Amino acid sequence: MSLILNDLAIGYPNHLVMTGICGTIQSSSAVALIGQNGAGKSTLLRTLSGEQTPVSGSCVWDASLKRHRSIAWLPQHPSLRPDAPLTVRELAAMGLWARLGLFGKPCRHDQERIDQALDMVGLADIEKQQVDTLSGGQLQRALFARLTVQDCGLILLDEPFSAVDGASQAKLLEVIHHWVGEGRTVIAAIHDLECARHFPLWWELSKFGAIMRRSDEKPLSSLTQPMRAVSGVAHSS
Amino acid sequence: MIGLLTPFFDYEFMTRAALGGVALAVAGAPLGVFLVMRRMSLVGDAVGHAVLPGAAAAALLSGGNTLWTTLGAALTGTMVFMTAGPASRALRLPEDAGFAVFYLAALAIGVMIASMGGGVIDLDKLLFGAALAIDNTALALACTAALVTAIGITLVYRPLLIDTLDPQFLRASGGAKWAGPVAQSVFFGLLALTTVASFHALGALMSIGLTILPAIAARFWAKSVPGMILSAASLGIGGVLAGLLVSFHLAAPVGAAIVSCLVGLVLASSLMGPNQSLLTRSFGKTSLAHRAS
Known part of the structure; x- marks a missing residue:
């Protein structure tokens, strides 16, 4: 079970952002996607999510578990309306949509899953509160609860800590570690290297290509050397 | 009071x-709630105005037949709605500006077509409606709109709600790809359908009022x-009945009376409603709840 990128080129027909991205990310990994602004972190995540089609090459998410086949994506600026008339619980329950469809009723297991998700992000006591009254950090935690309820094998996060305080960040990191423990794979675009240090693996994007390495290796600056594309095989450790 | x-x-x-x-x-209650949540209140208004040319032309050709007038209204309303967005993008106009151009054009053309009949067509009726002269066809159309809307919204409620509140999530959540476009x-x-059905009662200028x-x-x-949705339906019913009574007792134009009553309800609700009204915001929820208890 892994994510396989094969000579992937991302961007737009008139504007290539990156070409020749190769590599494999094993399941149960947490990978921080790092690189300067404009390096292509968000474009890569959008492409992996299926929201944007690759210019060429392919990316394949090969999940062994059927329920882990789908991919969840949380953009940096979600399209959720700030004044959405939803409670925290209803927002988390939205994660059941792919499974329940038009008329499916949430079963007891689904309700328990929502309970657990809200408990995990620390919002169980305010589950009846309206979404528009939440702080930035609380809203991000509620969106993480929705991701948990979605029950996907591959979770893509674009700058998940950019608008949250320290306490919320610690909670969100706990959730990410929990996901990885459950066998999910998490890829997060992160511009702040201090935040990225919490991830066991880094995948650095630059105009020269992409390189995968462990975050406890050499300092970042010594690695930005000219190379078109380097494939890396990552194992969670 | 009963009197x-x-x-x-x-x-x-x-x-x-x-x-x-x-x-x-x-019929209008669920549609209006979704339109307001989608921030499309004015687009709905533009479509309401856009029914005029078709309605006027059909009325002219059929001698004022309700069914033909309805079909004509539906035709131009749909045409303007379908073309205004793409045409605005092609002409590099902001979408709201594009809608303004289209609905003003539709209104102007409609008035000109109506006046071509040399007084055969009652322009006032087309613009402001005639709720008190509603015939069997128009009444059947209104009941059909209510029934079909209730069924249709029930069928697509879930994807429509997610598409309205978080469209990106609906596209990328792994659910059926067709759900969003179909719901829309x-x-x-x-x-x-509901705008055209309202057109007979409230006219081209105010038909969307009962929805929004x-x-x-x-x-x-x-x-x-x-x-x-439940509140909107109750308030809409209350506003319509109040408007009809105002019109009857004061001999006021009926469409204007209904819309005025609805506007009055909006004002009263924004001042005194239990959720986020001026009163609750001024005194705070707790003090109000305290007083209630």
């Missing part, structure tokens, strides 16, 4: 107007979407 209500039982035209109005309020098409189809105004007021009464 005020007797016109509904004493006069058949009042009974029909009340039935038609209640049906349109029921059903929604706008129902909106077109109760939905705007409903936000001050309920926090959840189903609650808002």
Whole structure:
């Protein structure tokens, strides 16, 4: 079970952002996607999510578990309306949509899953509160609860800590570690290297290509050397 | 008090107007709530205006036949709605500016077509409606709109709600890819049907009023979407009945009376409704709850 990128080129027909991205990310990994602004972190995540089609090459998410086949994506600026008339619980329950469809009723297991998700992000006591009254950090935690309820094998996060305080960040990191423990794979675009240090693996994007390495290796600056594309095989450790 | 209500039982035209109005309020409630949540209140208004050229042309050709007028209204309303967005993008106009150009053009062309009949067509009726002169066809259309809208919205409620509140999530959540576009098409189809059905009662200028105004007021009464839909339906029914009575007792134009009553409900709700109204915001929820207890 892994994510396989094969000579992937991302961007737009008139504007290539990156070409020749190769590599494999094993399941149960947490990978921080790092690189300067404009390096292509968000474009890569959008492409992996299926929201944007690759210019060429392919990316394949090969999940062994059927329920882990789908991919969840949380953009940096979600399209959720700030004044959405939803409670925290209803927002988390939205994660059941792919499974329940038009008329499916949430079963007891689904309700328990929502309970657990809200408990995990620390919002169980305010589950009846309206979404528009939440702080930035609380809203991000509620969106993480929705991701948990979605029950996907591959979770893509674009700058998940950019608008949250320290306490919320610690909670969100706990959730990410929990996901990885459950066998999910998490890829997060992160511009702040201090935040990225919490991830066991880094995948650095630059105009020269992409390189995968462990975050406890050499300092970042010594690695930005000219190379078109380097494939890396990552194992969670 | 009861005496005020007797016109509904004493006069058949009042009974029909009340039935038609209640049906349109029921049809408009869910559509209005979704339009307001999608921030599309003015687009709905533009579509309402856009029914005029078709309605005028059809009325001219058919001698004022209700069915043909309805079909004509539906045709141009749908055409403007379908073309205004793409045409704005092609002409590099902001979308709201594009809608303004289209609906003003539709209104102007409609008035010119109506005047070509040399007085055969009642322009006032086309612009402001004739809720008290609603015939069987128009009444049947209003009831059909209420029934079809209730069924249609129930069928697509879930994807429509997610598409309205978080469209990106609907696209990328791994659910059925067709759900979003289908929900939108059903929604706008129902909106077109209800707008055309309202056109006979309220005219081209105010037909969307019965859809939008109760939905705007409903936000001050309920926090959840189903609650808002129920509130909008109740407020719409109340506004229609009050408007008909005002019109009857004061001999006021009926469309204007209904819309005025609905606007009054919006004002009263925004001032005193239990959810986020001026009163609750000024005194705070706790003190109000304390007083209530």
